[in-house]
Amino acid sequence: MKTLSTLTFANSYSDLPTSLGTQVAAQPLDNPFLIHFNPLVAEKLELASTTALDPSFINIFSGNTTLAGLSPLAMKYCGHQFGQYNPDLGDGRGLLLGEVLTSNGKKWDLHLKGSGKTPYSRMGDGRAVLRSSVREYLASAAMEGLGIATTHALAIIGSQTPVIREKIETAATLIRVAESHIRFGHFEYLFYTGQHDELQQLADYVIEHHFPALLTEAAPYAAMFKQICQRTATMIAAWQAVGFAHGVMNTDNMSILGLTFDYGPFGFIDDYEPSYICNHSDYSGRYAFDQQPAIALWNLSALGYALTPLLDKTEIDHGLEHYQTELQQQYSHNMRQKLGLTIADDTDTVLFSDLFQLLKQHHVDYTLFFRTLSYIAMDELPYSEHLFTSLFSCTSRLKTWLIGYQQRLLLEPNTSQRLTIMLQHNPKYILRNYLAQQAIEEAEQGDFQLIEQLITILAHPFDEHKDAEVLAQLPPNWGKHLEISCSS
Structure with a gap:
């Protein structure tokens, strides 16, 4: 295991065309302190858990000091938000700090969410509040425990920096870890701005760094699109089987690796309602639970259109058909497992x-x-x-x-083996909205014990955890009707 100073860093994304990002320094938080550190995520980076005890860890990831080897960059992308194209998107409150190279050959992005203003902040302050940071921290751990592809969160750092949302709250940073932060919206940005040579460079980068097996394909870009469709189908099938609603399936929130990405007003279903809407800002129900498979197809179609400089219509249609076939087959497989059917x-x-x-x-x-x-x-x-x-x-x-x-x-x-199969695919514990809300309220009072308990339980949601039965009970009535928005 390593310390921060002995990690091997790279900044390969910075080698892409300069239009895909802007070098930006993080803005420091006032009086930062560690709220929680996830040792399971640290293991992915080959980072020692004792790193959390080092004061420099807090200072680096609160923007108060820098670390040699990192080259912070705000990524530029666009996307369709609630079906409407928005060209003015990008990392408005986060920075891609750099990439950690591990001994097994994997590359992990380090991303600091809540790092302050960037050229893409529009009218925002570039901050993330403690509330949204806790939700993403817990959600990414919950999805990992459920075996669903996701980004990860290494730690949350709190502060006394005030931020104004619906009320005055305090700012926090979340250290997000992912194999890639490239979104559908990166390709859309390059396509709609006529940067087609740069779009091809980005596609080449994605294949080289994330789908190297496709380098020998006769049609590597078509194979890349099919792979993205495949991974998206697997992710959506997993969401539907476990009862997870994302809430904001804009194309700028869709990962090219099929990772559950950008946790905002997400929710796990309590009482079964297929038209469940977890985002109270989603007035039309565009991103309702039962609409997610179709919305993912819509998003993939938008990505396919953005790739038309590299793909012909037949290749795009083939990828979209593959998504629908794989989604149906994978979802049916997941549901059979939930019923112990082989x-x-x-x-x-x-x-x-x-x-x-x-x-x-x-x-x-x-x-x-x-x-x-x-x-x-x-x-x-x-x-x-x-x-x-x-x-x-x-x-x-x-x-x-x-x-x-x-x-x-x-x-x-x-x-x-029926019951064994079912117990391995029907979790006892999920991150219900009311549990996340209780963890937030306690954290706002300086008590992080529930965060610690939830992180421990959600890492193994299929186990019994006899000392945590209360976390598996029916939610209280008030807990079923919490209004969650995109507010960060």
Whole structure:
């Protein structure tokens, strides 16, 4: 394990055309202090956990000092926001500090979110508040624990720097770690501004650094687009299966690596409602939970259009068709795992749709239903409806579904591992909005214990954690109706 001073840094993104970013120094925070440090993320960087005890760590990542080898840069990109193209986007409150090269050959971006004004801040102050920083910190850890592709967060640093949002809050910085920060919007920016040579350079960079196996392909750009479609399909299928709503699926929030990216007004479904809208600023429901698969396709279409200097229509259409096929297959696979099914059957679609109708009709907690089902042996299913009385107002139709589910299990070649499979794919713990809100409120009072507890639990959400049962219970009624916006 290394210290900050012994890490190997690179700045390969800075070698791209200068129009893709601007060198900017972070603006210092007042009286910075460490709120939390995630040792699991530190391991990815081969960074010793004791680094968090070094005062220089806080000073570097609060903008008060610099570290040799880093070359902070605000990235320029554009994107479609709620379906409308916006050319005036970019890192308005964050900096790509540089890249850490590890001994296994991986490259990790270090990104400082909340670092102050950049040329792309528009009318903003370039700051991130403690509230949004805690949400992203916890969310990225939760998604990693669930096995869903995501960016990571190494640490949160608080301060006494005041910022004005709906009220006066305090500024914080979040150290985001990702294999790449390149978004769909990077390609859109170069396309719409007519920088087609630079667009090809960016595509070459992405292939070289992130998809090197495609270098030998006869049509590497088409293969790159197909790979992005593949990864996006895998990500969206995982979101839908676990009940995660992103809230702001603009193209500038879409990762070319299929990473869950830019956590804002996200939410995990409590009571099952397919049209769940987690962002109260989304008045039309464009980014509702059940719209995410279609929106991802829309975004990929926008990316495909931006790549037309490199791809023909047939190659773009092939990539989009691949997304739809992969999404359907992966989602069906994920849902079968949630029910402990190992083979596909023609009746599965009806089994799933009947269940979803039941969950919606009775406003059933999505996570608790599947977790409860994961404890019930096959021969007990027709007689187990009493185990769901805390979730269903009436269990008569549930009993019918449970009998049908048992009949479907009879088609399986082997059901001995059913409960094991289900317990590995139905989490007991998710980051419910009310838990994140409680962690925020306690952090604002200087108490970071709940953050520590949640980080520990969410790293292993499929385990029992007998000492944390309260975190797996039904949310209080007030916790189901929190309004979350894009405000940072």
